[in-house]
Amino acid sequence: LTIYRKDYIAPGFWVDTVEMGFDLDPIATHVATRMTMRRNPESSEKDIVLFGESLKLLQLRINGVSVKKSSYSIENGILRIRNAPDELTLDIETLIQPAKNTSLSGLYVSNNNFFTQCEAEGFRKITFFPDRPDVMAKYTVMLRGDKKKYPVLLSNGNLIAEGDLPGGRHFAKWEDPFKKPSYLFALVAGKLVCQQEKYKLKSGRKVLLQVWVEDGNLDKTQHAMDSLKNSIRWDEERFGLELDLDRFMIVAVSDFNMGAMENKGLNIFNTKYVLANPSIATDVDYAGIESVVGHEYFHNWTGNRVTCRDWFQLSLKEGLTVFRDQEFSADLVGTATGRAVKRIEDVRLLRQVQFSEDAGPMAHPVRPDSFVEINNFYTVTIYEKGSEVVRMYYTLLGHDGFRKGMDLYFQRHDGQAVECDDFRAAMADSSGRNLKQFERWYSQAGTPRVKVESSYDKASKTYELTLSQSCPATPGQSKKLPFHIPVAVGLLNSNGKDLVLNLEGQATPSKATTVVLELTSAKQTFRFTGVAKKPVPSILRNFSAPVVLEYEYTDEELGHLLAHDSDAFNRWEAGQRLAMRRLVKLTKSVLQGEALELDSMFVEALRSTLNDRTLDPSFRELVLTLPSEAMVAEEFKEVNPQAIHQARQFMRSSLTQQLRADLLTAYEENLTPGKYSPDAVSAAKRGLKNLALSYLLEWPEDATFALAKTQFDEAQNMTDRLAALTALTNFSGSAKNAKVSAQALQKFFRDFKKEALVIDKWFMLQGTARTTDAAKVRELMKHPAFTLSNPNRARSLAFSFCNANPSRFHAADGSGYALWADLVVALNKLNPQVAARLARSLDRWRKYPKALQVQMKAALQRVADTSKLSKDVLEVVTKALAS
Numbered sequence: 001l002t003i004y005r006k007d008y009i010a011p012g013f014w015v016d017t018v019e020m021g022f023d024l025d026p027i028a029t030h031v032a033t034r035m036t037m038r039r040n041p042e043s044s045e046k047d048i049v050l051f052g053e054s055l056k057l058l059q060l061r062i063n064g065v066s067v068k069k070s071s072y073s074i075e076n077g078i079l080r081i082r083n084a085p086d087e088l089t090l091d092i093e094t095l096i097q098p099a100k101n102t103s104l105s106g107l108y109v110s111n112n113n114f115f116t117q118c119e120a121e122g123f124r125k126i127t128f129f130p131d132r133p134d135v136m137a138k139y140t141v142m143l144r145g146d147k148k149k150y151p152v153l154l155s156n157g158n159l160i161a162e163g164d165l166p167g168g169r170h171f172a173k174w175e176d177p178f179k180k181p182s183y184l185f186a187l188v189a190g191k192l193v194c195q196q197e198k199y200k201l202k203s204g205r206k207v208l209l210q211v212w213v214e215d216g217n218l219d220k221t222q223h224a225m226d227s228l229k230n231s232i233r234w235d236e237e238r239f240g241l242e243l244d245l246d247r248f249m250i251v252a253v254s255d256f257n258m259g260a261m262e263n264k265g266l267n268i269f270n271t272k273y274v275l276a277n278p279s280i281a282t283d284v285d286y287a288g289i290e291s292v293v294g295h296e297y298f299h300n301w302t303g304n305r306v307t308c309r310d311w312f313q314l315s316l317k318e319g320l321t322v323f324r325d326q327e328f329s330a331d332l333v334g335t336a337t338g339r340a341v342k343r344i345e346d347v348r349l350l351r352q353v354q355f356s357e358d359a360g361p362m363a364h365p366v367r368p369d370s371f372v373e374i375n376n377f378y379t380v381t382i383y384e385k386g387s388e389v390v391r392m393y394y395t396l397l398g399h400d401g402f403r404k405g406m407d408l409y410f411q412r413h414d415g416q417a418v419e420c421d422d423f424r425a426a427m428a429d430s431s432g433r434n435l436k437q438f439e440r441w442y443s444q445a446g447t448p449r450v451k452v453e454s455s456y457d458k459a460s461k462t463y464e465l466t467l468s469q470s471c472p473a474t475p476g477q478s479k480k481l482p483f484h485i486p487v488a489v490g491l492l493n494s495n496g497k498d499l500v501l502n503l504e505g506q507a508t509p510s511k512a513t514t515v516v517l518e519l520t521s522a523k524q525t526f527r528f529t530g531v532a533k534k535p536v537p538s539i540l541r542n543f544s545a546p547v548v549l550e551y552e553y554t555d556e557e558l559g560h561l562l563a564h565d566s567d568a569f570n571r572w573e574a575g576q577r578l579a580m581r582r583l584v585k586l587t588k589s590v591l592q593g594e595a596l597e598l599d600s601m602f603v604e605a606l607r608s609t610l611n612d613r614t615l616d617p618s619f620r621e622l623v624l625t626l627p628s629e630a631m632v633a634e635e636f637k638e639v640n641p642q643a644i645h646q647a648r649q650f651m652r653s654s655l656t657q658q659l660r661a662d663l664l665t666a667y668e669e670n671l672t673p674g675k676y677s678p679d680a681v682s683a684a685k686r687g688l689k690n691l692a693l694s695y696l697l698e699w700p701e702d703a704t705f706a707l708a709k710t711q712f713d714e715a716q717n718m719t720d721r722l723a724a725l726t727a728l729t730n731f732s733g734s735a736k737n738a739k740v741s742a743q744a745l746q747k748f749f750r751d752f753k754k755e756a757l758v759i760d761k762w763f764m765l766q767g768t769a770r771t772t773d774a775a776k777v778r779e780l781m782k783h784p785a786f787t788l789s790n791p792n793r794a795r796s797l798a799f800s801f802c803n804a805n806p807s808r809f810h811a812a813d814g815s816g817y818a819l820w821a822d823l824v825v826a827l828n829k830l831n832p833q834v835a836a837r838l839a840r841s842l843d844r845w846r847k848y849p850k851a852l853q854v855q856m857k858a859a860l861q862r863v864a865d866t867s868k869l870s871k872d873v874l875e876v877v878t879k880a881l882a883s
């Protein structure tokens with residue numbers, strides 16, 4: 001079942017051209033495919049090997065002649081043709097059933113329209129094909145269907161012909177001028193409308209941009225269109241990359257497994273990442289749309305023009321494209337704080353989700369060595385850690401050095417399917433740097449730990465930092481070799497000012513206040529000279545490497561960094577360290593039944609940050625946001641979710657009690673009256689104001705409850721409305737207040753029942769509510785608006801409860817695990833990819849107390865024993881059970 005990277009062999013045959021004809025019908029769609037193929041003399045594979053799944057084969061012809069039964073076989077999803085000529089035309093006709101396809105992979109129906117999702121291996125559900133990314137061909141696609149039911153017929157590339165057919169049918173013929181792997185194939189057919197415009201590229205060439213949605217949603221496409229235009233301009237300016245097509249389309253679909261898909265010229269998106277207007281979308285949604293539209297657009301070069309040789313190289317395109325979309329969002333905000341805020345948000349995700357993946361049974365390198373089901377490897381490691389790896393080249397080579405590397409990468413590999421090593425070689429060769437050891441970031445899993453010790457010598461005015469690295473064992477990798485780790489460092493004096501650095505043995509640019517230490521051995525000492533007084537080190541500035549940094553800061557030093565560090569990331573980090581230290585201590589106190597206390601040093605540090613008007617509201621919001629319960633859990637060998645929850649809630653309510661006046665001021669100072677705009681400045685204000693509101697309601701008081709109620713009633717946008725409703729729902733006060741909250745929740749549903757994306761928020765809010773237990777989730781699943789077959793809806797309730805409500809999910813009676821198992825089993829039948837995602841909620845079962853472990857193991861076993869388990873789910877639960 002397992003597939004290994006080392007077993008790669010080049011395809012036996014290349015495909016030069018593909019012509020496809022679709023007769024679209026939800027019950028039975030007829031697909032005719034003609035491909036011209038030629039033998040690859042360099043391959044050891046002599047047969048034609050085609051993959052196919054859930055297909056009915058109607059015809060198989062070579063050069064117009066039916067292939068004899070004795071010359072081919074179909075076994076385990078592989079159609080193998082023996083004794084094929086070196087050059088041939090292969091005709092294949094298949095019959096498929098799009099309406100029955102609930103996996104949302106291949107060709108499927110959503111709301112009576114047709115859509116495709118072919119990455120990673122969905123094309124094989126449309127026809128037999130060498131469905132692997134190193135086989136690149138030119139496609140021509142003829143779509144035929146009922147004109148009334150399917151007035152719009154789209155595929156990749158350019159529309160070259162269209163017209164009517166007898167019997168109320170019509171056709172459209174599309175030609176993609178670029179060679180592409182099958183995973184980038186797409187078609188869309190149905191009743192859709194579009195917002196479009198002609199856009200002028202920097203070169204002067206005009207291109208047609210379209211955003212396609214269902215009728216009634218044209219009032220929600222402007223932001224996606226704006227984001228697309230910003231993306232096109234940004235790639236021209238930052239990387240010199242131009243749109244290579246005359247037409248670029250985005251289509252929104254409400255049933256979609258992931259965020260979006262970069263099909264050549266025809267990006268298909270989850271509605272969540274397209275549709276927005278002030279009354280249905282929050283600031284977070286607006287930002288998400290901008291980054292996903294950017295991400296998919298940027299794939300046109302990093303993914304499509306240069307693609308992956310095999311799926312083990314997935315991070316080649318995903319890590320790089322995430323890095324590009326992160327930079328895009330940061331550049332769009334433009335300010336230094338804006339960049340830092342974006343960086344902090346990205347790192348928070350990495351630490352919360354990827355570090356935990358790296359420490360569990362599904363840990364894998366950025367370039368995995370094996371997998372059972374590739375869809376399980378669209379992970380935070382491939383995407384987010386992959387992006388951090390790309391960012392380290394950027395840190396090591398500098399802005400211009402990185403750009404040179406990118407230029408060389410395209411110069412060498414445009415039109416090719418390549419490996420992660422080729423990207424590293426382009427970076428090394430363009431800069432003349434030795435990046436051999438850097439390869440370990442691709443081959444070794446696990447989160448490295450960097451321990452730092454400092455010493456100051458007054459007499460010689462030298463300051464030394466000794467860095468040592470280690471990396472915990474991960475499945476299949478017990479011993480790790482040292483990584484090449486860039487550690488950006490600054491030193492602060494007692495006034496909080498940066499020192500100009502002299503690093504012994506390394507030429508530092510004059511007046512440099514940050515240097516990048518390159519840690520390549522297990523242990524290394526770096527010496528700074530001319531340091532007049534003992535400084536406070538600011539280590540791993542801007543999070544220069546995806547590692548855990550261990551340094552014994554005193555509270556006083558952290559307070560100093562929080563108040564002064566010129567590196568905004570580390571300034572925030574200092575506050576998080578102060579909070580984490582206390583959360584760990586409080587959790588231990590809860591476990592020991594001791595009284596809980598919060599010291600004034602911490603409260604005052606947060607107070608002065610909250611009240612510092614020179615700081616951007618978005619930065620203040622981040623500092624005031626405590627490490628999540630999941631983050632606190634990572635600090636413990638054995639996790640007690642209820643104790644962590646209680647400790648964190650205690651901290652929140654104590655802060656509220658002591659900062660009440662400051663929070664109220666922050667609330668009032670950051671109102672954003674007038675017309676809604678999602679720009680960074682207004683969003684930052686709303687963010688801080690709504691954080692203040694959520695704190696204020698931690699302390700039972702009628703006045704603050706009324707404040708939230710008023711905000712809910714009078715909100716002019718979804719950001720404010722949802723924030724108020726969330727605060728009201730989690731308020732624990734009188735029965736009278738509880739009734740008001742419940743009514744607000746009902747009103748919200750009534751007001752937005754026609755907006756699926758808002759109803760998702762309604763379920764999500766309840767899935768994560770503090771009072772929601774497994775029984776409540778089961779009750780909500782009976783709501784007429786709930787369905788497991790829509791991935792967004794399934795995620796909004798089931799995933800949010802299992803992944804983001806830890807103290808309830810891990811209830812002592814095992815009710816959360818029983819619900820989880822029921823859900824995974826039910827989803828497995830409908831949609832294996834989504835089921836396997838949910839299956840991962842129990843990855844870390846070994847980290848919990850014995851009594852919980854027993855119940856989790858039983859739940860995992862129950863899933864593993866289910867008949868007809870998909871390999872997606874099987875892989876996840878098998879690996880968890882083996883840990």
Ligand code: ARG
Nearest residue numbers: 119120258260261262375378
């Ligand atoms: N390439 C897409 C993106 O990163 C994700 C598609 C993943 N699809 C899947 N079935 N795993 O934007």
Ligand code: ZN
Nearest residue numbers: 295299318321
């Ligand atoms: Zn991607």
